[in-house]
Amino acid sequence: MxxxxxxxxxxxxxxxxxxxxxxxxxxxxxxxxxxxxxxxxxxxxxxxxxxxxxxxxxxxxxxxxxxxxxxxxxxxxxxxxxxxxxxxxxxxxxxxxxxxxxxxxxxxxxxxxxxxxxxxxxxxxxxxxxxxxxxxxxxxxxxxxxxxxxxxxxxxxxxxxxxxxxxxxxxxxxxxxxxxxxxxxxxxxxxxxxxxxxxxxxxxxxxxxxxxxxxxxxxxxxxxxxxxxxxxxxxxxxxxxxxxxxxxxxxxxxxxxxxxxxxxxxxxxxxxNMNSIKGGQSRPKAAPRYKPQKVGILGAGMMGSGIAYSQASRGIATVLKDREAAEKGKAYSHKLTQKRVDKGRMTADKQAALLSLIQPTASASDLKGCDLIIEAVFENRELKAKVTQEAEPMLAEGGFFASNTSTLPISGLATASANANKFVGIHFFSPVDKMQLVEIIRGAQTMTRRLRVLRLRAGPGQVADCGERLARFLYQPYLWHLCDGRRGMLGEGIPAPVIENLAMQVGMPVGPLAVLDETALSLSVHVLDQTREDFAKEGKTYQATPGELLVERMVKEHKRPGRAAGGGFYDYPAGQKKVLWPELKTRFEKSGVSYSQQDIKDRLLYRQAVETARCLQEGVC
Ligand SMILES: CCCCCCC[C@H](O)CC(=O)SCCNC(=O)CCNC(=O)[C@H](O)C(C)(C)COP(=O)([O-])OP(=O)([O-])OC[C@H]1O[C@@H](n2cnc3c(N)ncnc32)[C@H](O)[C@@H]1OP(=O)([O-])[O-]
Ligand SMILES: NC(=O)c1ccc[n+]([C@@H]2O[C@H](COP(=O)([O-])OP(=O)(O)OC[C@H]3O[C@@H](n4cnc5c(N)ncnc54)[C@H](O)[C@@H]3O)[C@@H](O)[C@H]2O)c1
CATH class of the missing domain: 3.90.226.10 (2-enoyl-CoA Hydratase; Chain A, domain 1)
Incomplete structure (x- = not known):
């Protein structure tokens, strides 16, 4: 027109x-x-x-x-x-x-x-x-x-x-x-x-x-x-x-x-923008589409079990390895598919076929022949190095290795690999079965060809290539800073319901404390511990932010590690809606604290705008 x-x-x-x-x-x-x-x-x-x-x-x-x-x-x-x-x-x-x-x-x-x-x-x-x-x-x-x-x-x-x-x-x-x-x-x-x-x-x-x-x-x-x-x-x-x-x-x-x-x-x-992403804006031009035949996943925790489902639901044979939780990790796929079977959206045969693609194991030798192995163990550099070295020899000829780390730079993790040019970050988001976005992170030595892994997810438009310029992540620091500001607000004494509701009022689908619970407060603490360790190795002391310290208190002092472990900022009564942990009020809320709702909304949005500008500045595409 x-x-x-x-x-x-x-x-x-x-x-x-x-x-x-x-x-x-x-x-x-x-x-x-x-x-x-x-x-x-x-x-x-x-x-x-x-x-x-x-x-x-x-x-x-x-x-x-x-x-x-x-x-x-x-x-x-x-x-x-x-x-x-x-x-x-x-x-x-x-x-x-x-x-x-x-x-x-x-x-x-x-x-x-x-x-x-x-x-x-x-x-x-x-x-x-x-x-x-x-x-x-x-x-x-x-x-x-x-x-x-x-x-x-x-x-x-x-x-x-x-x-x-x-x-x-x-x-x-x-x-x-x-x-x-x-x-x-x-x-x-x-x-x-x-x-x-x-x-x-x-x-x-x-x-x-x-x-x-x-x-x-x-x-x-x-x-x-x-x-x-x-x-x-x-x-x-x-x-x-x-x-x-x-x-x-x-x-x-x-x-x-x-x-x-x-x-x-x-x-x-x-x-x-959506059209240009769907048109392959983020994909390497010359690389053909690629779908791995067999994928190995290390760690069957919250992320590993979700990634296993995401692979098997695309017809990919998946080996799910954990020290102790492999069967439990596979049971997650059973739970997800059972809901669909109960609603008549999936046949029992299809469910059985999907589940048969997931092989739970405690033995690294079962990873033999995988053309891609994704590591999703605890956020700990030494452990990640150990599992990388153990699993890499099992890769098929030409196969490559990926880490689902949230915060550790890929170039650094790649130093544990025998093939740093075949080491890439593939950052899924929780809950994996619902979140469309996957970040692909190139380390300094990753060959661009590795990006063919983009095919892992259903379609285009869901991948951010963070590139080696950044050698870090787009979304994670973004979310991290956002959440940090918000948990910081809780530390200032602002009531938790105010923070959660105002975040929703500015358009966020759920409140920031709920997001932190989903991704696990214990993960934030793992990250904090690793950061302190990294600083200490350089003879420095890391000054944790008020938000980080608050989460550390939640996990270490109050034993509230997050949703998967029973509760965090919220309680999760069985069969009912989650409710904010009542003790947040007595432990963090300060009765005399003065705040303006508009200021809180602005703080939530400004942080987002600043992080977005940084991503643009750093050339994240
Ligand atoms: C003052 C005026 C008053 C008007 C009064 C009436 C107001 C009305 O109620 C409001 C609207 O209509 S709101 C509108 C409601 N309409 C919609 O939301 C429909 C939007 N369009 C579509 O959904 C899809 O294009 C189709 C499904 C139509 C075709 O799919 P396909 O075959 O895969 O083709 P493709 O690859 O998608 O497009 C090819 C090229 O055309 C481009 N282009 C396309 N539409 C355009 C547009 N409207 N505009 C501009 N450009 C448009 C597209 O960017 C691409 O460009 P590129 O440079 O080559 O990249
Ligand atoms: N939680 C999130 O929202 C999220 C999102 C994106 C990425 N990540 C990243 O994914 C990774 C895993 O996070 P998670 O939340 O799933 O953690 P988790 O604690 O739920 O799971 C970790 C799993 O690793 C297993 N594990 C530990 N040592 C192992 C070993 N040697 N071999 C095999 N398995 C071993 C543990 O038994 C556990 O099941 C971390 O690097 C984290 O940063 C987490």
Whole structure:
């Protein structure tokens, strides 16, 4: 929907108006494999707040042309040969009759809200009038996409054909059959007898549901996303007025959002940046895709057992080695898959096949022939060196070794390896089965070719290559500093619920103390001990931060090592929701401490911004 397209559309609408007497019908079709991808997102990225009035005029101009075509008095048929999203679906909705080619890859719908925008090119008004205020919500507020078949069930597509070449003949046949039938040249909502499905907001049943809708929405967005709120407002306000006014209401909300920083950020992150990552931006250009046949994992603790699941669920034979906990580590995969079997999402055969790929063992010789071995033992340099030297000789010809360390520089760990150029960091996150991101860390001597391991995870877009420039990690120091600041706040006497709730209010999915519990407070203490040891070797004394000291107290004094070991900042009563450990109040909270909620929010966000800037500065890609 670039400027050129807008001009062309306006001219086409003027032309059909002039030629009205000689037109029997109009076909909307695309010469590309995608029917239409919607608004020009590059153009949206260029808009500034001061462009609001111009953007409003443009939106209204587009919709005027849409309206001219659909109210001309002739049947309009949309021939949907492929995907139609956002403004593209709004173009499809100009047609009174919509024919789609059967193709499981085709997607229709309104993804605007996911980009910080709303379907303000008629999408809100028309979908609401077609489906009703309640039924339209998933498509408008949650950007639920659908294929041709679902569209047909919803009455949004009227015919499905087997191939693209049948679209035009079917459209012509429809136009021929529709001659003399005024209703075929009219939308549902333009008919005199139109009634909104389910009723308008004046219907007491609808009004009752709508009175809670903003609260339900706010619970999901925490008030941080303006687009869904604007979309809901446009739906409801639009349902109380005539069609043209509803369209104008939509345009106003859209113009405001289109020129906002929030939309620019969301479009950049969720469309352009995501696309370039999916397109392989972080992958080495020349390296072919690679999937190891057999992977060894050292350490079947929290991470090792999760990594074993992640490998086996991708069909990779996995040897899980631990001094004592290998069977327990495998049992974790049983627990995860059993939940899916119980819900009918996995067959017992598939579960058995997955579990059969995991071989628990206490013997290093079982690692023989692995083309990749990932070490996930305690965060202790000597232990890591020992297990590296023990396991490396078992690697298959050309195989390589990886450490899942959170904090120890890869170049340093690689000194224990006989093949430092085949030593790489592969940093999974906890819980491994849920977290999509994996960091690949090159040590100073790692050959770039090692990065072929990126194939370990399901798909692209999930890997940060921290590179040898950094020879450390992107996410870990990031999280570390963030958490450190927050546990530091607890040490200042700020109540734990305040820290947790304000973190959620600024958009974090869970509070920082909960994250620390998940990754294990004992891990933080291992890291602290190792850091002290490293400093001592250089004749220096490490000055632990207040946050680090607080966690050390939690583990060593209060015996609260984290979730996996029964409790940390939170208690985890069986079968119930976690609750903050009541003693945090007596042990850390200071009654007279004064704090401003805004300051705490700022501290949480500034740290994030500073760490992000550092990553950019250090060239992390
Ligand atoms: C003032 C205007 C008023 C408008 C009023 C209406 C407002 C409307 O309600 C708002 C919207 O439509 S919000 C929008 C809602 N629409 C959406 O969210 C749909 C976004 N698009 C898609 O999801 C996918 O492109 C498709 C699934 C359509 C095709 O997938 P595929 O076949 O794998 O193709 P691919 O590899 O993905 O793309 C090829 C190239 O095209 C590029 N490009 C694509 N769309 C673009 C766009 N809208 N923009 C700019 N560029 C767009 C893409 O970056 C890439 O460029 P590169 O330089 O070669 O890298
Ligand atoms: N916890 C997290 O969130 C997280 C996230 C990313 C990376 N990591 C890193 O992963 C590694 C493991 O962390 P974890 O949280 O899974 O620890 P954990 O304490 O849960 O597990 C460590 C396991 O290593 C085993 N082990 C110890 N010595 C061994 C040996 N010689 N041979 C085989 N197994 C041995 C232990 O028995 C234990 O099961 C650490 O390097 C940590 O920094 C942890």
């Amino acid at each position: 670039c400027l050129q397209w807008q001009t062309d559309l306006t001219q086409a609408a003027e032309q059909v108006l002039k030629d009205k007497a000689s037109i029997q019908g109009i076909i909307l079709a695309s010469a590309k494999s995608t029917f239409f991808a919607g608004a020009d997102l590059k153009g949206v990225m260029r808009s500034q707040a001061s462009d609001g009035p111009r953007v409003f005029t443009e939106i209204e101009g587009i919709k005027k042309a849409f309206r001219t075509i659909e109210t001309l008095g002739v049947p309009v048929v949309s021939c949907l040969n492929g995907t139609a999203l956002g403004g593209g679906w709004e173009v499809a909705l100009i047609g009174h009759h919509r024919i789609a080619t059967a193709n499981p890859k085709t997607q229709f719908g309104l993804p605007e809200v996911t980009l910080g925008l709303i379907p303000g090119g008629g999408g809100i008004t028309k979908m609401t009038r077609q489906l009703g205020l309640l039924a339209a919500q998933p498509y408008v507020l949650e950007s639920k996409l659908f294929g041709p078949e679902e569209a047909q069930k919803l009455g949004l597509v009227h015919e499905i054909v087997a191939s693209d070449d049948q679209l035009r003949p079917r459209a012509l046949a429809h136009i021929a059959a529709a001659q003399g039938q005024p209703e075929a040249a009219q939308h549902l909502w333009d008919r005199k007898d139109y009634k909104m499905p389910g009723g308008t907001p004046s219907n007491p049943k609808i009004a009752g549901m709508l009175s809670v809708a903003p609260a339900v929405l706010k619970q999901k967005t925490r008030g941080l996303y303006p687009a869904p709120e604007a979309a809901l407002a446009a739906m409801v306000e639009g349902a109380m007025v005539d069609f043209d006014t509803a369209m104008r209401i939509e345009s106003r909300y859209l113009a405001g959002l289109m020129t906002s920083q929030v939309a620019r950020n969301m479009i950049n992150t969720f469309f352009f």
